[in-house]
Every structure is written in structure tokens, then in C-alpha cells.
Amino acid sequence: MMDKIYVRLDALGEKLKTKECRIPVNLAVGVVFFLFSAVILLTMPQQVAISEKDVVNGRAFPKLLMGVMMFCCVLLAAKDIYKLVKKQPIEWKTLNLLVEIKALVILGILLITYVLWRASGYFVLGAVFCALAFLIYFRCKKPSYYAITVGMAVGIWAVFRFLLNVRL
Numbered sequence: 001m002m003d004k005i006y007v008r009l010d011a012l013g014e015k016l017k018t019k020e021c022r023i024p025v026n027l028a029v030g031v032v033f034f035l036f037s038a039v040i041l042l043t044m045p046q047q048v049a050i051s052e053k054d055v056v057n058g059r060a061f062p063k064l065l066m067g068v069m070m071f072c073c074v075l076l077a078a079k080d081i082y083k084l085v086k087k088q089p090i091e092w093k094t095l096n097l098l099v100e101i102k103a104l105v106i107l108g109i110l111l112i113t114y115v116l117w118r119a120s121g122y123f124v125l126g127a128v129f130c131a132l133a134f135l136i137y138f139r140c141k142k143p144s145y146y147a148i149t150v151g152m153a154v155g156i157w158a159v160f161r162f163l164l165n166v167r168l
Contacts, residue, residue: 016098030077037066123168124157
């Protein structure tokens with residue numbers, strides 16, 4: 001069954017290998033991180049509580065940092081916009097779609113691992129999922145590797161949970 005899936009993935013990989021996308025690096029990074037810092041500033045009041053008696057509260061440094069970040073992002077994007085208006089060359093980056101999708105799959109595995117851990121309350125479930133998902137992702141065919149990896153994940157969790165009394 002897995003071999004059929006691997007054949008389909010290989011065919012899809014061959015198609016994606018030739019697909020590329022060009023982006024203006026400084027402009028894209030400026031916009032993305034400006035939006036990131038804006039989201040941080042907008043969510044900060046719900047995340048960081050302050051008291052009236054504090055001279056400097058817990059929001060001061062993150063607010064300053066996000067302000068500096070937004071300012072630098074505006075400068076970075078404005079520089080490329082100026083170059084575009086003046087018809088000067090700007091820096092472009094070519095992204096291969098196959099490479100980016102592989103990176104997104106790895107990120108997805110890590111995010112699902114975290115969600116499993118937080119939803120179930122058991123770190124061991126996330127760890128076992130992560131170990132199995134990466135073995136499948138890298139197309140490991142030896143059953144002993146699966147057994148060893150799951151055994152190690154459960155063993156490490158058990159040591160932390162029962163011997164060291166660390167609640168994960």
C-alpha cells in the first residue's frame with residue numbers, strides 16, 4: 001500500500017520539481033514581517049496582563065520591539081518600491097515549489113505533534129506521532145526502526161514522567 005502512495009508522490013514530485021516562483025525578496029519580507037508585528041501588537045493586550053502600580057509593565061519591551069520592527073519593515077519595503085518606480089533592478093529569489101512543499105509538510109508534522117500533545121495532555125502521544133510521521137516521511141521501510149523509535153519515545157517520556165516527576 002505504501003509503495004503505491006510513494007509512486008504517486010514521486011510522480012507529483014516530478015511535476016512540482018519544474019514549477020518555480022519568483023518573488024521580490026525585500027518587498028515580500030517587509031510586508032510579511034510588518035503584518036507579523038501588527039498581529040503581535042494586536043494580540044498583546046489579551047496575552048500580557050499589566051497592573052497600574054508598575055512603572056514599566058510587561059508590554060513595554062515587546063511594544064518597543066514590534067515598533068522598531070515595523071519601522072524597519074516599512075524602510076525595507078519602501079526601498080524596493082522606490083527602485084521599482086525608478087525602474088532600477090531589485091533582488092529576486094526563485095523558489096522551487098517541491099522544496100517549499102516539503103518544508104511545509106515538515107512544519108505540518110511538527111504542528112500536529114504539538115496539537116496532539118496539547119489536546120490530549122499526554123506528551124507521549126505527540127512524540128510517538130512525530131517519530132512515526134518522520135519515519136514515514138523519509139520512507140523508512142525497516143519495521144525495527146519503527147519499533148526502536150517508538151520504544152525510545154515512550155521510554156524517554158516514562159523516565160521524565162515517573163522517575164524525574166516532570167509533568168509533560
